[in-house]
Amino acid sequence: MSTVSPEAAAASPERLRLTEIFLSLQGESRSIGWPTVFVRLTGCPLRCQYCDTAYAFHGGQWWDFDAILDEVARYGARHVCVTGGEPLAQKRCVELLRRLCDEGYEVSLETSGAIDIGAVDLRVSRVLDIKTPGSGEVERNLWSNLPLLTAHDQVKFVICSREDYEWAKGVVASQRLAETCDVLFSPSFSQVDPSALADWIVADRVPVRFQLQLHKILWNDEPGR
Numbered sequence: 001m002s003t004v005s006p007e008a009a010a011a012s013p014e015r016l017r018l019t020e021i022f023l024s025l026q027g028e029s030r031s032i033g034w035p036t037v038f039v040r041l042t043g044c045p046l047r048c049q050y051c052d053t054a055y056a057f058h059g060g061q062w063w064d065f066d067a068i069l070d071e072v073a074r075y076g077a078r079h080v081c082v083t084g085g086e087p088l089a090q091k092r093c094v095e096l097l098r099r100l101c102d103e104g105y106e107v108s109l110e111t112s113g114a115i116d117i118g119a120v121d122l123r124v125s126r127v128l129d130i131k132t133p134g135s136g137e138v139e140r141n142l143w144s145n146l147p148l149l150t151a152h153d154q155v156k157f158v159i160c161s162r163e164d165y166e167w168a169k170g171v172v173a174s175q176r177l178a179e180t181c182d183v184l185f186s187p188s189f190s191q192v193d194p195s196a197l198a199d200w201i202v203a204d205r206v207p208v209r210f211q212l213q214l215h216k217i218l219w220n221d222e223p224g225r
């Protein structure tokens with residue numbers, strides 16, 4: 001962790017503000033179940049009504065890249081997930097992602113879908129949220145991100161209601177998302193009955209992967225507990 005002044009730290013090109021680094025099981029996405037080091041960056045410009053990481057909106061500590069890489073290495077896991085908050089809100093995040101890829105990790109990035117992903121290293125699996133109307137942040141979707149997606153990436157919808165489901169189904173069809181990458185439908189915790197969402201997907205033959213957040217099932221909590 002940095003001991004320099006906040007002004008000097010903010011000016012350095014190789015530092016990021018982090019809320020936490022920890023080892024847990026990946027709770028969602030294609031890498032679900034793998035031991036994963038989570039690097040949680042501080043700050044997010046969105047305010048989704050279901051957000052479970054509001055503690056990452058403020059605070060945190062400045063870390064330089066070498067300290068982050070040393071801490072990640074200490075856990076000895078192959079998978080690293082850079083998350084937030086909204087990690088891309090700190091522009092130097094793309095450099096950290098590149099450094100993690102260079103070290104040989106399987107790197108994923110969880111991003112809100114509200115910030116341009118074009119500068120992110122293509123070795124990173126970008127897990128891009130598309131915010132539904134029920135999130136309260138639908139107007140923040142940056143639709144120009146969608147043509148940048150590859151088969152290595154994933155798109156995630158957090159479904160808050162039947163109306164959200166219908167909206168998301170329409171986006172998947174109109175944007176032909178399932179032809180590009182994995183599309184994940186996840187019920188908003190305590191807002192949609194998971195079995196109801198599963199039934200809707202099966203009944204409509206929607207080409208998406210249903211998923212529950214493993215860490216909520218195991219620990220009823222965040223991945224890091």
Ligand code: SF4
Pocket residue numbers: 044045046047048050051052053054084085086112
């Ligand atoms: S984008 Fe993510 S971190 Fe930001 S408010 Fe929404 S759920 Fe929370």
